Every structure is written in structure tokens, then in C-alpha cells.
Amino acid sequence: MNLTLNIWRQKDGRSAGQFETYQMNDINEHMSFLEMLDVLNDKLESEGKEPVAFEHDCREGICGSCGVMINGAPHGHLPRTTTCQLHMREFKSGDNITIEPFRAGAFPVLRDLVVDRSALDRIVQAGGYVSARTGSAPDANSVPIEKDLADRAFEAAACIGCGACVASCPNAASMLFTGAKITHLGLLPQGQPERYIRVDKMVAQMDKEDFGHCSNYGECTVACPKGISLDVIAQMNRDLLVSQLRGRSTEG
Amino acid sequence: MTWLKQFLGSNIGLKVVMALSGLGLFGFVIAHMLGNLQVFLGADKFNAYAAMMQGNSLLWVARIGLLSMVLAHMGSAGVLVLRSNKARPVGYKKHTFLSGSYAVRTMRYGGLVLLAFIVYHLLHLTVGSAHGEFRHCMSDGDGGLQCFAFENLVKGLSNPAAAGAYIVAQLALGLHLAHGVWSLCRTLGLGNPRYDALARKAALFFGALITAGNCSIAIAILTGLVHL
Amino acid sequence: MTIQLKSGAPEGPVETAWARHKFSMKIVNPANKRKYTVIVVGTGLAGAACAATLGELGYNVLNFCFQDSARRAHSIAAQGGINGAKNYQNDGDSIYRLFYDTVKGGDFRARERNVYRLAETSVNIIDQATAQGVPFAREYGGLLDNRSFGGAQVSRTFYARGQTGQQLLIGAYQAHAKMVAAGNITMYARHEMLDVVIKDGDARGIIARDLVTGELKRFVADAVVLATGGYGNVFYLSTNAMGCNVTAAWRAHRKGALFANPCYTQIHPTCIPVSGDYQSKLTLMSESLRNDGRVWVPKHKKDCFDPATGKVGRHPNEIPEEDRDYYLERRYPSFGNLVPRDIASRAAKQVCDEGRGVSYNGRGVYLDFSDAIRRLGKAAVEARYGNLFEMYQRISGTDPYVEPMRIYPAIHYTMGGLWVDYNLMSNVPGLFVLGEANFSDHGANRLGASALMQGLADGYFVAPPCIGGYLAEVKPRPKSTDWPEFAEAEAAAKARIDRLLNVKGKRSVDSFARELGLLMWDKCGMGRTEEGLTEALRRIPEIREEFWKNVSVPGSNTGVNQSLEKAGRVADFLEFAELMCLDALERRESCGGHFREEYQTPDGEAARDDENFQHVSAWEFTGLGQRPVLHKEPLTFDYVHPSQRSYK
Structure with a gap:
């Protein structure tokens, strides 16, 4: 051709x-x-x-x-x-x-066509992890996890960090990327201890990198080569709201 | 309260402001429509309803509340649009929408249309300055109010140009709500696939309902179904 | 120089060897850890895990990768799973059994004590990954699921759909990200290591090129860790990522590190065949497909690829049962389609060599699911392999539910690598080599689901205490990038770049990579002969000479220059390929992935020669075009006694 x-x-x-x-x-x-x-x-x-x-x-x-x-x-x-x-x-x-x-x-x-996507790395660095020092882990089967929950976490974890969500979003938001990580870790029991501090820090970093906001166009989920669901963004919003309402022991 | 300031300044915080103010305004347009549909019950009922509203001591509280919601909604939208422009300083030569509905793509413009309409509507049927034959409520001499809302409405919308503006604005409002109601659910964290499908349908339903309900009044007046 | 190859593995019972060894090593005082800097090159499973763990321990880590992010290394592409001797299925698995299977699967060419440690560590890896939030597959009861993989008799493979490598790498990447944020790791993405700097005999730094600016930079440290992957791209077409290269390992080899067993390469039997000359890489289809797919070729040549016309005969769906040859089931009645990788690959090559191949250029066989679909129903097949079928259809444009897949073996993994001792340290003190880049644990053939295991074992559990032990021995030392050794290495790297840019020839870089790859696949691929290898050893220097005369590397050394990056890597492959062929020539036996056609049993199986070749061949660089010196590390087997593998 x-x-x-x-x-x-x-x-x-x-x-x-x-x-x-x-x-x-x-x-x-x-x-x-x-x-x-x-x-x-x-x-x-x-x-x-x-x-x-x-x-x-x-x-x-x-x-x-x-x-x-x-x-x-x-x-x-x-x-x-x-x-x-x-x-x-x-x-x-x-x-x-x-x-x-x-x-x-x-x-x-x-x-040419090469762009610097290190902003996505910095969002993960801000809190997209579970702190588990090497060698400190309990037996893998000591915490059973509901299969459906594990499957949902997996769906969110399938993100490959390519940035297509940002590229397709009319607001150049990285909400799908960040929401995917927050959902992946936030659904699993292992991710609970840092669930709210994680969402606070990752969302703050997202803004710091000058990504836009979510207007729920839904472009990102269609553009995503792994089909990450828009629901991860709602999950992130929910976690952030809960985090704000919970407050911190260090306050007041 | 630094946490609140920080939160409200963040993109998601601003979206939450938009969602909550949008939710309030959505409640208002539902109530407003229900009130106005009383026009089909006849002049007496309608005018009595107007008198009840006008005479209510909470009227100004409600008005200030509504105004602040509109300002919060617009203000946060404005900041987000500016940030969005900054988030993509260089655009694409070629860009195709993959899924985004017409409704979501027109939110900003629809919002501006609604703003213009609100100003016109207030001048037309509240202040009356954009209305040729507007009559204000007056004391009925019995401690109550006598209102002419029915007459004002019918005369005002008998003008096809004015009625046309109302109809266009209601279409814009319906479109705005068809996306907005669903979007606010998501911003407030509703992401369960089961309820999300419900929220999507509810948004379409309410968008259509508001448009149909409000337009029915204008059309009824234009066609003479409701008349003096 | 005289080199004594000593593994340093402790004597005594294998079960306690690692524990005893760890106890015997010195420990760095916690307050002193931040006085040490460790360079880690690579961010795959081994590199990211090692950098993250060293960071947690409090060392200063400088971490490098040529990709744009630490999350991209090719470990991410591993589909199948990771072995862990947890015995969660109560099917008789144990650390000892995994150890036994790995030594046997490696065709008795790996160090027993290393392999035992690997099996022992495998259980910790599963715990560690789960704690990090790696979403392994689970059963309805909430416990971890396992599957049997690569013909293993027990179900010990943990998996996350077909994306196990991705999930494990992201787990390591997240641990790594935390340490980057903490400041314990300084990440240099888009940096390619061009040389290792050796001072007073010890590895003390590297020269890296910033791939964005083109600047050459010097980095000094107390130890250097290479976790730079394998060299499968010497074949040009492989399942490796486009960027996988031998440069770091080869540069270290040129500086004195021994290269061990370079001829051990693994061919994966189920890849999507080549579809044209433009092809840039081969895509692996998970081995699990062989659980339900039947492999066959037509019995008659008229139904196969005809080189005269370039066309394939009858469409596979029109070929009746009696005209099909299910050659694996015919030759290996008890294992059938599930024979190990090397055997399945060789059998495919043999039928294609007989002229019974299908697909473009006659290099393909059918993998047929029609029986499985009839037996289980389309829905069940879709549930098991849906994503793989989709991937196949996307690439090949044909629907595997309707017609057989076409598959062919491709280079997948390289067992050879830099020689390391039990501490994963090369013969150059302070130079550690991890994961696929070293030679140590898989012998002559790697079992399925063991690559992820080794990368993470090395990175999380083995290297950190060993590096600590080394650092405690050498004590904190002054560090300076002004040493003449740095200036010298940088000047050499710069001279090489200038030379590449100034050839200004007429041929693209890829055209040389392709030419070398074809030659290697032909002469040093699935079947190797003395004649072929001798021919390759004659041709490689010619291609190399032509490369330096006629390669076109446009652009300059400032800014992003992908041609220059590729050219540097191809130039190193052109040197490395020679060593690989020499090693293959000198190993006059067949073992695992190394099949010398002269050395086979009467029924066509690999014939090992334990008397003469039960050793590691570690090569010492003596100059380009000079014959390298062979050092042998004898292998002893105290627990698993060498036997002939049989899968009939």
C-alpha cells in the first residue's frame, strides 16, 4: 500500500x-x-x-x-x-x-515524537507504593483476599504508564493513571495502612506537575490500551474526600 | 483550616466545589420547575404560589444561597478551564474525539449560554426591566401580597422571540444536566459499575425531564393552551 | 594474568549453605551505610529490586537505565509466571524438589549451591511481592492460585493472568520509587552505561551517556552492579525488547570480567513466525498454549511452503486428519505437545528443514485448537486463552478460533553471562552481576517461570547482603571522578562515538544488525555444527569491518540520537558474536539449549559429554581479534547426579 x-x-x-x-x-x-x-x-x-x-x-x-x-x-x-x-x-x-x-x-x-513522561514517575514516587521492607513480609497466604477484589485490583494494576490517557484528555489530566494506582493499592489489604496518605500525596503531585482536571469526558478509558475503567477516577475522588474528612492526628 | 484551603485549591477540590454547587443548583431547577408547572393549575393557584414565595422571609437567604452557588460553580469552572489550557499549551494538529458525548463537549459553552439566560430571565420575570408589561407584587391590604406572576409569565412568553430564548436555554440546560448530574456523582466518588450505570441514566432522565417540563410551559403559552 | 575461578560457595550441607554463608559475611555498621555509594545499572527485576533494597538499607544508590523510566525494562514482558516452592497445593513440592528440577532442567551445567539458594529464596519472593501489593491470581477462598508450568510435575507457578512479569516489575518499581522519593536512590533514566571504570583492580565507577543531551558523565562508587539483561538481540530477531543489548556486559568483559557460557541460549518454541523482511521483533505466545493446542505439519510437501513459488499449499482447514503429522505426539508419546522448550523447538526446526514448514518462508508449524474447541467448547478455550488469541489475531490478522495458529521457535533468553562467584561478584572485585546478565543459576537451559524468580532472588535477597559483605571488607574509600582512570575511560567512549559518527557510510545500522542476526540464527541458533560455526567465525569479522567502513550514523553527539545509540550496541554485538560462536565451537557436546548436531543420540536427542565438559567455560578478553583465554570452573554434583534427560 x-x-x-x-x-x-x-x-x-x-x-x-x-x-x-x-x-x-x-x-x-x-x-x-x-x-x-x-x-x-x-x-x-x-x-x-x-x-x-x-x-x-x-x-x-x-x-x-x-x-x-x-x-x-x-x-x-x-x-x-x-x-x-x-x-x-x-x-x-x-x-x-x-x-x-x-x-x-x-x-x-x-x-520529534519523543516526550518526557517522567512526571508520571514522580506521581508514583509521591506515594504509589506499599511500604514493605525487603524480608519483612509475612507468609503470602496469611491474608486471604476476596477473589473479586483481587481481580478488580488487577484490572487497575494493568496500567502500562504509556500516557495515552493524558494525551487523549482534553484537559491533559493524568487522573486515569493516578486513579489506577490508587485503586490497585487501595483495594488490597496490603495497601490499607497508607491508603489515605497515598491519595493525598499523589493527588498533590498531580497538580504540581500541571496536569489538568477530570471533566468525565471518558476519552482516557477509550484511549487506554489496557482499557482501565473510568471507575478508578471515582475511586480516587472518593478516597480523597474520605481522607479530607478523616483528618490527621497531627492537626490541632 | 489549611487542609481545606489546600483541598479546595486542588483540581479535585475545585471539581468537588463544582459538583456540590451543581447539585444544589440541580435541586433548585427541579423545585423551580415543579413550582412553575403550577401554571397549568390556573392563574389563582400560580399567583398564590408566587405570593407565598415572595412573602417568605427566607427569600433573600435562598437568593444569596443560589447566587453563591452560581458564583462558586462558575468560579471553579473558570479556574479549571485556565488550568486546563495551561495543561496543554500546544494543541494537536489533528484531534478526534473517541467517545466524549456532545453533552460533555459543550459543557463550557452551555454554561455560558445558561449564564446569559439567567441574567435575561432575572431581568425578564423577576426584576421586570426586560419585560414590557411587568407588574410587581403589591400589598393586598390584608397583610398579604398580591402577585401577577401568571399575567407576567403569559404576556412575557407570548412574545415568540422571548419564548424561543427560553426554549433554547432549556435545551442547553437539559444538555448540561445530562452530563453534569452524572459527572457530579463521579466527582463525589460514585464509581461502582452498578450504580454508575444508574447515575448515567438518571442524568439523561433529569436532563430530559427539566427540558420537557420547562419547555412545556413556553409551548403551552405560545400555542394558547395557557392564556389569560 | 592468572585467574583462579573459585565460586566461594560454602562446603557442607547444601540446605544450610546460604544461611552459614550469610552469617560468615561482615556487616556494615548502620551509621556507615550512607558513606557507601553503589551504582546499579539496569532497572529490570534484578536491578530495581537490588536498588530498592540497598536504598532501604541506607546505602547511597545511583541507578541507571536507558529507557525513559525505571518501569519499562523487559522483565515486564514475561507472561507465564514465577516459581515458588511454597507447596500451597500440597502436591509434593519442596525447596529440594525445585532445586532438583532446576539442576536437571539446566542439563547439569549449573552450580548446585547457587541453584539451591535460588530455590530456597523463591518462597521469600512470593511473600515479598504479595506484601507489595502484586495482584497474583487467587482462588475463591482468597488464597493464592498456582498452575503447573513448562511441564513441571507440581503446580508451583504463581501468576497474574498473562502479565506476571509486569506486575512483579511494577512491584519492584514501586519499592524503588519510594527510595527515589526518600533520596536514597538517585535515578538516572535515559542514561546508557558505556564503560566500567576500574581503579587499582576494583570496579569503582562507570561512564554513562545522557541520551537526551549526549553528554558523557562520570559516576564514582564503592561497588558497581550490572543488572543489564541478556544478549538475545545478537540474533536481531528475538523476543527481547528492541533496546536489549550486551553493551554493559561486553564493556565489563573488555575491562577484565570473564564471560561465561555465552553459547547457552534458549529458544522458545511458541512464537509468532516471521512475516516479512521488515520484521523487527518476534512475539512470544505463552507456553501454556501447548496444554491444549496440538502441534502439526502436513505430511506431504505439496501442502507446505514451496520455495519455488513462495506459496503455501492447501489451507490447513482443508487438510484431512490422515494428511497431518502431529510430530511431537508421534515422537514423544508420553509428553506429547508438552516436551521441554529445547526439544519442542528442535523438533519444529527439523520438520521445517525437511521442507514441511508452513507460513511465510517455510519457517512455521501449526498449533491447532480445533480439538480443544470441540472437546471443551469455544467459551472454555476463550476463558483460558482469550487474551493470547486476541494478541495473536492482532498481530497475524488471522483468527485462531477458526484456523490453526502458525508458530515457530525464537530466541528468548540467554543463560550465559558474566562469570560470578557465589556472592554474584565477577572476577573483578566490586563488580556484581545480577539476573539474566550473569551466568549462574540456569545451567544450559532455563525452566519456565524461573527467570522472574532468579531476577528477584538476586535483587532482593542475594545481592544486598553480599554487596554489604564486600563493602564491609573494603571500608569506605575516597571517591573522585578526577582519577585518571575516569578520564581515560571517558576519552575512549568519546573516541568510539566520534568514530561511529564519522564513518558516514551508506548502510543503515539495522542492516548490519539484521545481517549479523541472520548469520547467528543460521550458524549458532537451534542447531550448531563445527562447519557452520567456523564459517560464522570467518564472517563476523568481515561484517564488523564492513560496519566500521560503511555504516551511516547521521546526526551528532548532542541531543537525542537514536541511530547513535543503536550503532554503539550493534558494534558491541559484532564483537560479542565472535565469542559466542567460539564458545559454541569449543563446547563439543550438546546440552540444554546448546545443540551440536555432531553430538546427538541415535534418536536425535542432545548427547552430553560429562567427562570433558562438566565445567563452566569462562572466557578472558585479550584484545579484539585475539583468541580469548578459556578458564574452566569444574562443576560437581553432590546431590543431583547427572543423568540423561528423557521425555519419551
Whole structure:
């Protein structure tokens, strides 16, 4: 198939960027989207031109490295699919494909399609963990957990941290990402002791990173390659409200 | 109280302010509609209802309450919109909505339409300055009030332009509520899949109900079903 | 130099060896811990777990990864599960049985005492991960569920759907994140280690390149830990992530660390076959598919791939039962489709070599679920394998509920790695090597669900006390990045980058990686011969020479330059590949994942030569193009006595 690509090119965070057009001919429909970009880059490289920088690693939809806007949708329009798992058979010969980086103030562009998503790491660092010193753990079966609860926690834990939720959100909010971690840990008994301090700290960090708010558009859950439910955001809101109402022993 | 200040300043805190004020305003529009539907019971009942409202000593408490809810709703929305713009300083060349309903996409604009309408509505049927033949309540000489709400309403909405503005505004309100009522449930933490489905349906239902209820009055007057 | 390879594993009963060893090691005074700095390279299971644990203990940790975040390392892609000898199923499992299975599964080429420690630690890992909130699968009663995996006779594998690696890595990443916030770990993401700095014989630092700015940076420490994964990408096409590389290990090897058993590579039998020349990686389909899927190829060549036309004959659904060859069931009647990985892989290669392969280029066999669907119903099959079927369909574009999957073996894991002693320290004092990057625990073949176990055992439980013991011995020492050793290493790294940028040739970096990969797959893949390996040893230096003459690395050393990153890694693979082939050539026996076609039993199974090759081959670098020196560490088996594996 033949395609026209409009790709965002930007030298670094300080430079202005612009779209460039590339004509791609004889693309095999069994290629993945990133392999199609590989073909382009291989050609550019052998011509001595700088290839299009894009983030990628595992190429099996789990590491969360890849992610670009493809025709206005993060990871493209195929539901529950990362960019690396999107295949060219989803496109038609003659298509125009616009490829842009994920856009958010908290995700500065580093080069071309590569953005800095370390803000998401800092949200986890703020409290997205269970404190369990190595070697201090009780026997794994000492705390039975209702299967349905464990399953719900797992659903939330499936987040790969790719940032598609932020990219798709009209407010560039990271609520789905943060809510997923709060729900994952907050549902499990192991996460209870830090449940409320966790939500306080993670939400504060989210604001500090200049992510937006949630208007319940619901874009994020559709864009999420793992289909994380919007319910995690409600769970986070609930935990935060409860946390505010509980107060702290250190007050007054 | 630093915790409260901090909380109310956060994105989620501001959303909670929006949700709570929205909830209050939602309650108000329901009550308002129920009150106004009394227009179908005839002029006497309707005017008596108006007189009861006007004569109530809590009237100004309610008005101040409503005003502060509107201000809180708008103010928090304004701050959030500014923050949202900051959260994505560079937009997309190409962006497609994946799921977001028409209702959620028009919340901001719908809100502005409603603001304009509230001002007009107050000038039209409360203050009367936007109404050609408005008559204020007067003492009935018996310690009570005599009101002309029925006459004011019928005359006011007999003007097709005014009635049209009311109908458009009610459509906007219905749309705003169809998303807003569900959204406020989520902001306040309702995320259980079972109840969430209920909240979604309830929002649509109330949005449609308010639009239908309020529009029925305007249409009844326009078609002459309700007349002087 | 003369190198004496001593594992340092304690004598005496294997059951108490680790406890006795831990007690014998010195302990760093709590107040002194912050005086020590430890560099940890890599943020996979081993790296993240080790960095987090050292951070908790109070050491200063500098942690590096080339990815954009500590949560991305390829441990995340492990699907199946993690072994733990908990015996929660009461089916006769024990630490000793896991130890026994691992030594046997490794075809008697691993150190017994290391393996015992691994099995012993496995139970702590499950506790630790559960306490961190890893959502392992549970039964309705609320207790942890287990499954049998990779042909094990007991159910000891803990899992979290098909995302066990992801969940365990996120658990370690969260523990790590806490230490980053506490300031005990300083995280350097998007930094690639280019060299290890050795002063007075000890590993004391690294040179890393900031992949955003291009700047070369010096980092000094009291010990350096490499947890940098395996070298499967030497084959170009593998199930490894695109960024997996041998650079850290190879650079350390060039600085004196011995590389052990590089020829031990594992082929996973169930991967999605190659579909074209553009292919960048291979995707693994969980081994659990073989529990219900039947593997077959057509009996007649007319139904197979025809190299003359490039087409495959009859559609599999049109091939009647009598024209199908269920070759695993035919050759291994008792294990059938569940034979170990190496055996299933080799059998697939053999039928394809006979010209009976299917799929693009004739390198594929069918994995058929039609019987399972008939027997269990589509719903039951969907409940078991739904997500895998979906993944397969997304990649291949065909529906496995309707027609058989096409699968083919692919490189999956590398058992070889830098030589380490019982303390996981290489022969370079202060240089520790963890996880897949070391050679130690899997012998010549790794069992399913044991990679996650080893990464976490090393990271959480083994390395921290051993590193502490080392640090207590060496005492806090002055640290400076102004040492001439740093300047020298940095200059060398810079010279190499400049050289890469200045070739300005005509061929892309990937074209060399592909050429090398094809050669390695062909000559040093599933079946190896003296002739093939000799040929490869002749070709590799030629490709390397061509690379340095004709590679095109556009751009500069400032800013993000992904071509340059790749080029550096490919250049190291081009050196490493030679050592791998040499090791394969010198190991004149077949064992585990290393199959020399000259050394097989009459019925085509691997023939080990315990008399001559019951040792670890540890290679010492002597200069590029020079023959490396072989050091042998003999292996002794006091508990599990070498026997011929049989799965018939």
C-alpha cells in the first residue's frame, strides 16, 4: 500500500518544530506501525538523514514506551492497542496519516515524537507504593483476599504508564493513571495502612506537575490500551474526600 | 483550616466545589420547575404560589444561597478551564474525539449560554426591566401580597422571540444536566459499575425531564393552551 | 594474568549453605551505610529490586537505565509466571524438589549451591511481592492460585493472568520509587552505561551517556552492579525488547570480567513466525498454549511452503486428519505437545528443514485448537486463552478460533553471562552481576517461570547482603571522578562515538544488525555444527569491518540520537558474536539449549559429554581479534547426579 505521512519533527525541547511529509510506497499490510516507521528510518539513515525519533522498546504492548498520536488518537483508533501492536492492515492505500507526539505541558517534547513522561514517575514516587521492607513480609497466604477484589485490583494494576490517557484528555489530566494506582493499592489489604496518605500525596503531585482536571469526558478509558475503567477516577475522588474528612492526628 | 484551603485549591477540590454547587443548583431547577408547572393549575393557584414565595422571609437567604452557588460553580469552572489550557499549551494538529458525548463537549459553552439566560430571565420575570408589561407584587391590604406572576409569565412568553430564548436555554440546560448530574456523582466518588450505570441514566432522565417540563410551559403559552 | 575461578560457595550441607554463608559475611555498621555509594545499572527485576533494597538499607544508590523510566525494562514482558516452592497445593513440592528440577532442567551445567539458594529464596519472593501489593491470581477462598508450568510435575507457578512479569516489575518499581522519593536512590533514566571504570583492580565507577543531551558523565562508587539483561538481540530477531543489548556486559568483559557460557541460549518454541523482511521483533505466545493446542505439519510437501513459488499449499482447514503429522505426539508419546522448550523447538526446526514448514518462508508449524474447541467448547478455550488469541489475531490478522495458529521457535533468553562467584561478584572485585546478565543459576537451559524468580532472588535477597559483605571488607574509600582512570575511560567512549559518527557510510545500522542476526540464527541458533560455526567465525569479522567502513550514523553527539545509540550496541554485538560462536565451537557436546548436531543420540536427542565438559567455560578478553583465554570452573554434583534427560 502507499501512504502519505505527516510527521512532527522537532530537533529538541528548545527548537520550534514543524510537520514534514514523507511518501511511503509498497508498505506491507502485515507490518506493525512501528515497523513501517523503521522502514522510513532505514531509508533516511542510509541517505545520511536523521531518522524520526520515536520511543519504543518491547514491541509487544506491555512496556508502555511507545505511543504517538495517529490521526488524532493516541496509539491510533484501534481499541485496546498500543502503537507497536497496531498493524498496517488497519489502514488503506492512499491514506494520509498525521503522526504527532503526545501533547501536554507536563510532557515536554525531547525530539520529534519523543516526550518526557517522567512526571508520571514522580506521581508514583509521591506515594504509589506499599511500604514493605525487603524480608519483612509475612507468609503470602496469611491474608486471604476476596477473589473479586483481587481481580478488580488487577484490572487497575494493568496500567502500562504509556500516557495515552493524558494525551487523549482534553484537559491533559493524568487522573486515569493516578486513579489506577490508587485503586490497585487501595483495594488490597496490603495497601490499607497508607491508603489515605497515598491519595493525598499523589493527588498533590498531580497538580504540581500541571496536569489538568477530570471533566468525565471518558476519552482516557477509550484511549487506554489496557482499557482501565473510568471507575478508578471515582475511586480516587472518593478516597480523597474520605481522607479530607478523616483528618490527621497531627492537626490541632 | 489549611487542609481545606489546600483541598479546595486542588483540581479535585475545585471539581468537588463544582459538583456540590451543581447539585444544589440541580435541586433548585427541579423545585423551580415543579413550582412553575403550577401554571397549568390556573392563574389563582400560580399567583398564590408566587405570593407565598415572595412573602417568605427566607427569600433573600435562598437568593444569596443560589447566587453563591452560581458564583462558586462558575468560579471553579473558570479556574479549571485556565488550568486546563495551561495543561496543554500546544494543541494537536489533528484531534478526534473517541467517545466524549456532545453533552460533555459543550459543557463550557452551555454554561455560558445558561449564564446569559439567567441574567435575561432575572431581568425578564423577576426584576421586570426586560419585560414590557411587568407588574410587581403589591400589598393586598390584608397583610398579604398580591402577585401577577401568571399575567407576567403569559404576556412575557407570548412574545415568540422571548419564548424561543427560553426554549433554547432549556435545551442547553437539559444538555448540561445530562452530563453534569452524572459527572457530579463521579466527582463525589460514585464509581461502582452498578450504580454508575444508574447515575448515567438518571442524568439523561433529569436532563430530559427539566427540558420537557420547562419547555412545556413556553409551548403551552405560545400555542394558547395557557392564556389569560 | 592468572585467574583462579573459585565460586566461594560454602562446603557442607547444601540446605544450610546460604544461611552459614550469610552469617560468615561482615556487616556494615548502620551509621556507615550512607558513606557507601553503589551504582546499579539496569532497572529490570534484578536491578530495581537490588536498588530498592540497598536504598532501604541506607546505602547511597545511583541507578541507571536507558529507557525513559525505571518501569519499562523487559522483565515486564514475561507472561507465564514465577516459581515458588511454597507447596500451597500440597502436591509434593519442596525447596529440594525445585532445586532438583532446576539442576536437571539446566542439563547439569549449573552450580548446585547457587541453584539451591535460588530455590530456597523463591518462597521469600512470593511473600515479598504479595506484601507489595502484586495482584497474583487467587482462588475463591482468597488464597493464592498456582498452575503447573513448562511441564513441571507440581503446580508451583504463581501468576497474574498473562502479565506476571509486569506486575512483579511494577512491584519492584514501586519499592524503588519510594527510595527515589526518600533520596536514597538517585535515578538516572535515559542514561546508557558505556564503560566500567576500574581503579587499582576494583570496579569503582562507570561512564554513562545522557541520551537526551549526549553528554558523557562520570559516576564514582564503592561497588558497581550490572543488572543489564541478556544478549538475545545478537540474533536481531528475538523476543527481547528492541533496546536489549550486551553493551554493559561486553564493556565489563573488555575491562577484565570473564564471560561465561555465552553459547547457552534458549529458544522458545511458541512464537509468532516471521512475516516479512521488515520484521523487527518476534512475539512470544505463552507456553501454556501447548496444554491444549496440538502441534502439526502436513505430511506431504505439496501442502507446505514451496520455495519455488513462495506459496503455501492447501489451507490447513482443508487438510484431512490422515494428511497431518502431529510430530511431537508421534515422537514423544508420553509428553506429547508438552516436551521441554529445547526439544519442542528442535523438533519444529527439523520438520521445517525437511521442507514441511508452513507460513511465510517455510519457517512455521501449526498449533491447532480445533480439538480443544470441540472437546471443551469455544467459551472454555476463550476463558483460558482469550487474551493470547486476541494478541495473536492482532498481530497475524488471522483468527485462531477458526484456523490453526502458525508458530515457530525464537530466541528468548540467554543463560550465559558474566562469570560470578557465589556472592554474584565477577572476577573483578566490586563488580556484581545480577539476573539474566550473569551466568549462574540456569545451567544450559532455563525452566519456565524461573527467570522472574532468579531476577528477584538476586535483587532482593542475594545481592544486598553480599554487596554489604564486600563493602564491609573494603571500608569506605575516597571517591573522585578526577582519577585518571575516569578520564581515560571517558576519552575512549568519546573516541568510539566520534568514530561511529564519522564513518558516514551508506548502510543503515539495522542492516548490519539484521545481517549479523541472520548469520547467528543460521550458524549458532537451534542447531550448531563445527562447519557452520567456523564459517560464522570467518564472517563476523568481515561484517564488523564492513560496519566500521560503511555504516551511516547521521546526526551528532548532542541531543537525542537514536541511530547513535543503536550503532554503539550493534558494534558491541559484532564483537560479542565472535565469542559466542567460539564458545559454541569449543563446547563439543550438546546440552540444554546448546545443540551440536555432531553430538546427538541415535534418536536425535542432545548427547552430553560429562567427562570433558562438566565445567563452566569462562572466557578472558585479550584484545579484539585475539583468541580469548578459556578458564574452566569444574562443576560437581553432590546431590543431583547427572543423568540423561528423557521425555519419551
